[in-house]
Amino acid sequence: MPDSALFTRAILWVAHPQLLWQRAGGMLVVERQLFTAARAGIKSVYIALPEPDAALRASLRIPPGLETRWVTKGQTAVDECEPPYLGLSADHLIRVETLAFIARQNFPASVSYEDASNLSVVQVVLTREDSISRVKQPLPDGSFKRLEAPLSQGPIVDWLMVAGAKSQDGFMARHFDRHLSLAASRALLDSTVTPNQMTVFSTMIGLIGTAFFLGDTRLAYVTGALLVWLHSVLDGCDGELARVRFQESPFGSDLDFWGDNLVHLSLFTCLGVGFWLGGNTHTLLLAAVADAGVLASAWTAWSHRRAQRAERKRTPESGVVDVLQGDGFESKLSRLENALAQRDFIYLLVVLAFVDMVYEFLWAAAIGGSLFFFVMLYLRRVNHNEQARQPHPAR
Numbered sequence: 432m433p434d435s436a437l438f439t440r441a442i443l444w445v446a447h448p449q450l451l452w453q454r455a456g457g458m459l460v461v462e463r464q465l466f467t468a469a470r471a472g473i474k475s476v477y478i479a480l481p482e483p484d485a486a487l488r489a490s491l492r493i494p495p496g497l498e499t500r501w502v503t504k505g506q507t508a509v510d511e512c513e514p515p516y517l518g519l520s521a522d523h524l525i526r527v528e529t530l531a532f533i534a535r536q537n538f539p540a541s542v543s544y545e546d547a548s549n550l551s552v553v554q555v556v557l558t559r560e561d562s563i564s565r566v567k568q569p570l571p572d573g574s575f576k577r578l579e580a581p582l583s584q585g586p587i588v589d590w591l592m593v594a595g596a597k598s599q600d601g602f603m604a605r606h607f608d609r610h611l612s613l614a615a616s617r618a619l620l621d622s623t624v625t626p627n628q629m630t631v632f633s634t635m636i637g638l639i640g641t642a643f644f645l646g647d648t649r650l651a652y653v654t655g656a657l658l659v660w661l662h663s664v665l666d667g668c669d670g671e672l673a674r675v676r677f678q679e680s681p682f683g684s685d686l687d688f689w690g691d692n693l694v695h696l697s698l699f700t701c702l703g704v705g706f707w708l709g710g711n712t713h714t715l716l717l718a719a720v721a722d723a724g725v726l727a728s729a730w731t732a733w734s735h736r737r738a739q740r741a742e743r744k745r746t747p748e749s750g751v752v753d754v755l756q757g758d759g760f761e762s763k764l765s766r767l768e769n770a771l772a773q774r775d776f777i778y779l780l781v782v783l784a785f786v787d788m789v790y791e792f793l794w795a796a797a798i799g800g801s802l803f804f805f806v807m808l809y810l811r812r813v814n815h816n817e818q819a820r821q822p823h824p825a826r
Contacts, residue, residue: 436472436534440516443478451521455582456591457620457676462492464521466677469494471530477502477512518554522578525552529574541565546577583621592617595671603775612667619672626673630687637662637694644701647709649787656784662694663777692729696722702793717797724800
């Protein structure tokens, strides 16, 4: 989250200490509060509680780079934390993007953001004299949630799982797959299953499914297609678990990226080899073209992703660039690129497997994969030229 936050210090006000040590969405509430603050740009958090024992402190997940200070006996958080700072209610959860927005603002006066019961959720304190008197404002619906038992199920988990979905989901993923994967992720939240383990598991399911396309019967095709579809559904769980638990990592993102591409390579290769074993020699060429499209597109996206990371920029989750605004040619191409990058094509595979037309799917893969690669190359060149035309900052 932003390095440009104007507020980098916060006090976590604790009215009900027992809530901090309960689990909500696969992690302790205190851990969730600290990760939310860190992702919003906060660098130091003063926790208005005496320091817990060493064993409990050692077991806590603390965001890297976040300074945490427990208020010892005889001290107060207000005395310890120099204004300006944000006061955070430990009795509420708040969306990272909402807190980040508040932390970036330049306030002319201290503000108290409150819930419907007039309880403070976030306090903007500019001076010590403003620690009591503040302008009161409501927070948008859905941007926060008051903690109420039970925390391991019900409305709290419903609210947390909203963060699991991705805005880049295709139509079928958004309206069908995501409901299934979110249900699975919800069941796994308090388990020891990690996002990376889910990535490996879903990739193995996909690879097993692709092997069925070495056969030549409709039953083999349908079984394979359904397993590849199951891989696509379960593949959403790793990101959902990571986002809800604050376990995202570059390695996990890369593992997911290459796992998906490995399944696609295996699918097209097994299709080509399966038809070749049945006497269609030209299908090896079709599979090679489809695989070349996958590899070229993957390497192009991978190179772009690494360059963006080196510049500490947000990386699009698929493709080379985000969808461009407007109705121009490049905008339409960027929408086509993102459409081709979606996993909705798995549904086409399932339908064609049921009607015994997977041969036609191989043709579509060879053409679509090549088209996707050339669109990526063009958009990358346009994006590079646009950046080159931007004026350099004054020095």
